[in-house]
Amino acid sequence: MDLETVLGRHPRRPESLLQVLRDIHEVHNHIPPGMAEQVAEALNVPLARVRGVIGFYSFLSETPQGEYRLLFSDNITDRMLGNQDLMQALCGKLWLEQGKVSEDGLVSVDATSCTGMCDQGPALLANGRAITRLNHQRINEIAELVRNHVPVAEWPAEFFQVDDNIRLSGILLDCTHMAGQALEAALDRGKDGVISELNQSGLRGRGGAGFPTGRKWAACKDAQSDERYVVCNADEGEPGTFKDRVLLTRHADLLFEGMTVCGLAVGAKQGFLYLRGEYRYLLEPLEEILAKRRAAGLLGNCIRGHDGFDFDIAIHLGAGAYVCGEESALIESLEGKRGIPRNRPPFPVTHGYLQKPTVVNNVETFCAAALVTLRGGDWYKGLGTAQSAGTKLLSVSGDCARPGIYEYPFGVTVRQVLEDCGAAGTLAVQVGGPSGICIGSHEFDRKLAFEDLATAGAFMIFDDTRDMFEVAHNFTDFFAHESCGFCTPCRVGTSMLKSIMTKVAEGHGTRHELNEVECLDKVLQQSAHCGLGHTACNPTLDMLKRFRPAFERRLKSLDFEPAFDLDGALAPARAMTGRDDARAHLHNETS
Numbered sequence: 402m403d404l405e406t407v408l409g410r411h412p413r414r415p416e417s418l419l420q421v422l423r424d425i426h427e428v429h430n431h432i433p434p435g436m437a438e439q440v441a442e443a444l445n446v447p448l449a450r451v452r453g454v455i456g457f458y459s460f461l462s463e464t465p466q467g468e469y470r471l472l473f474s475d476n477i478t479d480r481m482l483g484n485q486d487l488m489q490a491l492c493g494k495l496w497l498e499q500g501k502v503s504e505d506g507l508v509s510v511d512a513t514s515c516t517g518m519c520d521q522g523p524a525l526l527a528n529g530r531a532i533t534r535l536n537h538q539r540i541n542e543i544a545e546l547v548r549n550h551v552p553v554a555e556w557p558a559e560f561f562q563v564d565d566n567i568r569l570s571g572i573l574l575d576c577t578h579m580a581g582q583a584l585e586a587a588l589d590r591g592k593d594g595v596i597s598e599l600n601q602s603g604l605r606g607r608g609g610a611g612f613p614t615g616r617k618w619a620a621c622k623d624a625q626s627d628e629r630y631v632v633c634n635a636d637e638g639e640p641g642t643f644k645d646r647v648l649l650t651r652h653a654d655l656l657f658e659g660m661t662v663c664g665l666a667v668g669a670k671q672g673f674l675y676l677r678g679e680y681r682y683l684l685e686p687l688e689e690i691l692a693k694r695r696a697a698g699l700l701g702n703c704i705r706g707h708d709g710f711d712f713d714i715a716i717h718l719g720a721g722a723y724v725c726g727e728e729s730a731l732i733e734s735l736e737g738k739r740g741i742p743r744n745r746p747p748f749p750v751t752h753g754y755l756q757k758p759t760v761v762n763n764v765e766t767f768c769a770a771a772l773v774t775l776r777g778g779d780w781y782k783g784l785g786t787a788q789s790a791g792t793k794l795l796s797v798s799g800d801c802a803r804p805g806i807y808e809y810p811f812g813v814t815v816r817q818v819l820e821d822c823g824a825a826g827t828l829a830v831q832v833g834g835p836s837g838i839c840i841g842s843h844e845f846d847r848k849l850a851f852e853d854l855a856t857a858g859a860f861m862i863f864d865d866t867r868d869m870f871e872v873a874h875n876f877t878d879f880f881a882h883e884s885c886g887f888c889t890p891c892r893v894g895t896s897m898l899k900s901i902m903t904k905v906a907e908g909h910g911t912r913h914e915l916n917e918v919e920c921l922d923k924v925l926q927q928s929a930h931c932g933l934g935h936t937a938c939n940p941t942l943d944m945l946k947r948f949r950p951a952f953e954r955r956l957k958s959l960d961f962e963p964a965f966d967l968d969g970a971l972a973p974a975r976a977m978t979g980r981d982d983a984r985a986h987l988h989n990e991t992s
């Protein structure tokens with residue numbers, strides 16, 4: 402596919418930059434020499450911006466990545482299922498080192514952040530397509546297919562099977578909504594009626610922060626502007642979260658209906674679904690649903706015959722950057738830029754996409770908003786707790802018999818979830834992913850609700866055979882890898898945290914290192930630019946508080962040990978001067 406064909410698939414404007422680069426990368430497995438210059442000229446953007454975007458997203462590269470790029474999902478749950486052994490086995494069979502391209506340029510193998518398949522891992526991405534349930538037999542087959550140059554599109558279909566694993570359903574997952582029903586209800590209620598029902602329902606954003614949805618929509622509607630936008634955040638990058646994957650597979654119509662209702666309520670004509678790059682395999686099915694909705698008069702101009710009600714939805718693919726889950730970073734990415742979080746205020750409801758008022762909600766929130774529009778705020782408010790209305794989808798993974806998706810009314814206890822999913826001997830649960838909270842067994846009667854344990858949905862279980870230090874170590878690696886590098890405290894702080902944990906893991910740590918984590922946390926809390934930096938120390942501190950022996954038994958000594966061996970570093974100088982007496986050594990300097 403040549404550049405003109407790629408450009409023909411997207412509006413020829415700067416906002417298309419990331420999408421154009423993604424398409425080129427998909428064809429060539431890298432951005433070939435000279436292509437960045439051509440793209441810059443075609444989209445009328447500076448070359449530096451093109452290079453900046455390529456450098457920012459982990460799925461893009463200007464150096465060849467091999468005909469086959471195999472990226473192992475590296476969440477802690479993948480590790481618990483043996484992904485490290487499998488990756489080493491594959492590297493061995495293909496005669497290559499992790500992170501390097503084979504000498505013949507055929508293949509590369511590396512790790513990537515959680516791919517959202519924790520309920521059916523270990524998983525990897527083969528040229529962007531998810532392969533689940535890896536085992537040694539499957540690894541052997543993959544090595545054989547690569548060696549025989551079989552295109553990924555011709556690999557066995559069962560490799561790519563992704564199950565929904567719905568274990569417990571409620572009002573959302575059981576919903577048998579017919580396309581257009583919620584929209585009809587919205588047209589009957591009118592703009593203000595829709596927002597009033599949302600306010601009445603008590604619906605709060607399901608991304609974790611819990612901002613009231615009705616208030617957000619009203620603020621966008623009331624902002625002074627001639628243009629407004631609706632954005633669905635389907636970039637669920639928090640390790641351990643995969644419930645949006647299931648909603649996008651099973652209930653995409655309901656989601657698009659919720660977005661369209663939002664378009665009606667706030668007066669927007671354009672919506673975007675920001676789909677995480679790891680869910681690339683969902684793009685065509687989602688496009689098909691959008692096409693059907695257009696054909697049925699549920700998207701496009703004069704929706705349902707109503708003059709002036711024009712709304713359509715475009716899908717924008719991410720390219721491997723966790724920070725784009727932050728709403729302002731996501732908007733930057735939608736604009737074809739590096740996904741760096743903006744200064745706030747102003748907030749997206751007044752200055753969002755292209756600086757216009759924009760509603761950003763996640764997949765689950767839009768689905769719930771469609772249900773509220775259909776069945777009314779009072780009905781919805783009757784579920785859950787006083788401060789947390791409705792239900793919550795949980796992505797349950799780790800040490801349990803039945804990992805998958807569970808839908809509960811808010812207020813369910815951690816203990817109940819553990820019972821339902823068949824978890825025995827549970828030591829700890831990480832609620833809300835690495836940026837959430839780790840709780841121990843004495844806290845299992847706590848409730849999942851905004852007023853107690855707020856969560857975007859990840860629920861990772863660790864039984865009493867697990868080493869919680871290893872869990873914290875994996876999470877610190879994740880934050881260091883995903884720090885976007887924009888602000889110094891986070892860029893340096895997350896890599897210092899990673900170094901501290903590595904030092905402890907290698908048996909060189911002392912109590913000094915553990916105390917350093919607290920100091921780093923204070924610096925990051927006070928000076929990091931966005932939530933990633935603010936929460937980077939959370940898992941380590943949580944686990945230190947609850948599972949300190951797991952850390953202390955790895956310490957070399959409880960006293961201070963410098964990270965740098967100054968006396969050892971002076972050995973060449975001693976040799977040059979011919980001195981090796983006691984006074985030439987630092988520890989004897991007072992003798």
Ligand code: SF4
Nearest residue numbers: 885887888891931934
């Ligand atoms: Fe980027 Fe980290 Fe700064 Fe956020 S806190 S802007 S992720 S460097």
